[in-house]
Amino acid sequence: MGSLKLQKAPTFDAEISFLSALVEPKFTFGDSNYFTFEQMQEIAVNVPAYYKNRADTSLNCTLPNGDIVPRVQQTEYWLVENDDTFIGQIALRDFNLPPYLLEFGGHIGYSIRPSMMGQGYATKMLKLMLNKLNKTEYPYVLITCNEKNKASCKVIEKNGGILQDIINSKYSPENKTCRYHIKL
Numbered sequence: 267m268g269s270l271k272l273q274k275a276p277t278f279d280a281e282i283s284f285l286s287a288l289v290e291p292k293f294t295f296g297d298s299n300y301f302t303f304e305q306m307q308e309i310a311v312n313v314p315a316y317y318k319n320r321a322d323t324s325l326n327c328t329l330p331n332g333d334i335v336p337r338v339q340q341t342e343y344w345l346v347e348n349d350d351t352f353i354g355q356i357a358l359r360d361f362n363l364p365p366y367l368l369e370f371g372g373h374i375g376y377s378i379r380p381s382m383m384g385q386g387y388a389t390k391m392l393k394l395m396l397n398k399l400n401k402t403e404y405p406y407v408l409i410t411c412n413e414k415n416k417a418s419c420k421v422i423e424k425n426g427g428i429l430q431d432i433i434n435s436k437y438s439p440e441n442k443t444c445r446y447h448i449k450l
């Protein structure tokens with residue numbers, strides 16, 4: 267591993283690398299929902315505009331069960347290696363979560379580009395994110411993951427995550443959802 271930094275997305279120096287990640291098979295920002303060709307084209311045309319749009323809380327988003335809900339305030343970061351290589355993405359939401367995110371989604375969501383998985387990057391990325399947090403603002407964080415996503419469960423546990431419960435969330439009806447707390 268080279269020098270790793272979390273930088274507010276998108277960063278100009280890593281944009282070309284991000285575009286190369288976007289076309290890797292099974293690249294995703296969640297644990298499903300791969301990008302369609304049309305979505306990739308839309309992102310590639312103007313990456314900063316895409317991120318600006320994602321941060322627009324006047325817009326809605328669609329949950330895995332089809333519910334349409336208002337977007338919450340979140341800050342997205344890229345994990346960048348040696349200043350110009352995009353490795354992954356992590357999103358931090360404001361501490362006060364709406365009910366659906368308390369059930370499915372939590373405070374933090376992340377993904378690693380497929381070609382870089384299995385090398386410890388997600389564990390490191392979550393650690394860097396937790397280190398950025400102010401303990402008064404975030405006395406703990408809630409992170410949820412699909413019970414079958416063993417890699418993500420491990421990433422959370424290796425960062426001090428304590429399993430609170432495993433629920434059947436209507437927002438992710440296909441799978442059970444593990445809810446972890448990490449005390450800061």
Ligand SMILES: CC(C)(COP(=O)(O)OP(=O)(O)OC[C@H]1O[C@@H](n2cnc3c(N)ncnc32)[C@H](O)[C@@H]1OP(=O)(O)O)[C@@H](O)C(=O)NCCC(=O)NCCS
Pocket residue numbers: 294295296297298375376377378379382383384385386387388389390410411412415416417418420421
């Ligand atoms: C989940 C994800 C972020 C893990 O990223 P990663 O960089 O591969 O994770 P790490 O390399 O830090 O591995 C963490 C642990 O998971 C283990 N692991 C990796 N892939 C695994 C798999 N398929 N099954 C079981 N364990 C796995 C690793 O061995 C490691 O444990 P170890 O240190 O004891 O060996 C990545 O697979 C991903 O982006 N998936 C798609 C998006 C997603 O699921 N996001 C999480 C939503 S909650």
